[in-house]
Amino acid sequence: MGKFFSRYKYYLIGALVLFIALTLILIVFSSGPQRGAFNYQIF
Amino acid sequence: MQDATHNRGFFSEHLKDIVVLIALALVVYILVEQSVRVYLFGGDAFSYAKMSSIRSTGGSGNLQPSGIDGLVYELRPGLDTVFKLVPFTTNSRGLRDKEYSLKKPEGTFRVALVGGSFTMGAGVKIEDTFHSRLEERLNEEPGGLKYEFINFGVAGYTMKNKLSVLGHKVLEYGPDLVLFILDGSQFADLKTRTFTPRVEKLSFFTSYSYKLLKKIKILPGRNKSALEFVRLHLRRIFLLDNALFKIAQFSEENSIPVSIVVLDHDYQHNKLGKKIEKEVSKKGNLFFSNTLPFFRHENFVDYCIYKVDMHPNAEANRIFAEVIYRDLKNQSLLGKPDPKFTENE
Numbered sequence: 001m002g003k004f005f006s007r008y009k010y011y012l013i014g015a016l017v018l019f020i021a022l023t024l025i026l027i028v029f030s031s032g033p034q035r036g037a038f039n040y041q042i043f
Numbered sequence: 044m045q046d047a048t049h050n051r052g053f054f055s056e057h058l059k060d061i062v063v064l065i066a067l068a069l070v071v072y073i074l075v076e077q078s079v080r081v082y083l084f085g086g087d088a089f090s091y092a093k094m095s096s097i098r099s100t101g102g103s104g105n106l107q108p109s110g111i112d113g114l115v116y117e118l119r120p121g122l123d124t125v126f127k128l129v130p131f132t133t134n135s136r137g138l139r140d141k142e143y144s145l146k147k148p149e150g151t152f153r154v155a156l157v158g159g160s161f162t163m164g165a166g167v168k169i170e171d172t173f174h175s176r177l178e179e180r181l182n183e184e185p186g187g188l189k190y191e192f193i194n195f196g197v198a199g200y201t202m203k204n205k206l207s208v209l210g211h212k213v214l215e216y217g218p219d220l221v222l223f224i225l226d227g228s229q230f231a232d233l234k235t236r237t238f239t240p241r242v243e244k245l246s247f248f249t250s251y252s253y254k255l256l257k258k259i260k261i262l263p264g265r266n267k268s269a270l271e272f273v274r275l276h277l278r279r280i281f282l283l284d285n286a287l288f289k290i291a292q293f294s295e296e297n298s299i300p301v302s303i304v305v306l307d308h309d310y311q312h313n314k315l316g317k318k319i320e321k322e323v324s325k326k327g328n329l330f331f332s333n334t335l336p337f338f339r340h341e342n343f344v345d346y347c348i349y350k351v352d353m354h355p356n357a358e359a360n361r362i363f364a365e366v367i368y369r370d371l372k373n374q375s376l377l378g379k380p381d382p383k384f385t386e387n388e
Contacts, residue, residue: 033353
């Protein structure tokens, strides 16, 4: 296990950074509910 | 021979890296997706049943084809399910409401509500909908009259569908008042819908991170805005005039007062609300109510069921109930029914 972490530590750090960055971008920059009532996705 | 062994070793080394990389990408995606779900839906994000309940109305399995002219589809009777995170039940006649007898009980004042998804209460518990609140509030007041607000709202109903409800479903309950609700696609939708029953079985696996990705402000949007919605309706205002004519005719022929209610929480539609008021005032026998001005200083997102669905939430419904209560009282539409409106009963 330790060998795995030491071998892939940069992969793991990259994945963590990617996770945090993507989550923050999606939450901070998304623009709220779509306005205009034709977009209710009834069907 | 040595080269072949070396190549195989090189390939298997990289294969392991690729597998690790793909597995990590998958883990990152699942983590991002779950974080987004918690952001959007709170604790409900961990419930399989609740997340599966977030479906389009057409794919919810809650609808059935309707044999009534102009209606296309209606809610299935006897539903007991979850829809858009909240319990969703229908009575034996396919109304999202409690059971009401067809014959109006003595001393009861009945109000029929004809509308779309806002009226049906998509994503709102039935006790939090504006009509349940109105019914409860009025029944708590002293005066002897018992009030029944009967909800004929079905998500996705266009003006044509609502007129069909008015003509074919409402009268058998003997209402003393009709609230004709302009919600959802208000009147500009020209599409003739067809309906095939279907159920979205994989709704749990909807990618909300992808939905948010499409809504990133800095990317060019393909979706229609509130202002486009208003412009389209103003262009097709003649459709409202045709509908109002039919509603006024219904009111006159059946001696039932009808109030046209603009039920909306997006203040960007305010210009449309004013135009509708003007059109309604041209028809002498129709009443009018508009919830839009009460959302002028409010943040739209605070009044939506969740951040990717604009349907009005419980708090918006509370305001709807306040506005309609005030207007119905001011217009003297809730007192003892005027004799001229009850002589046919």
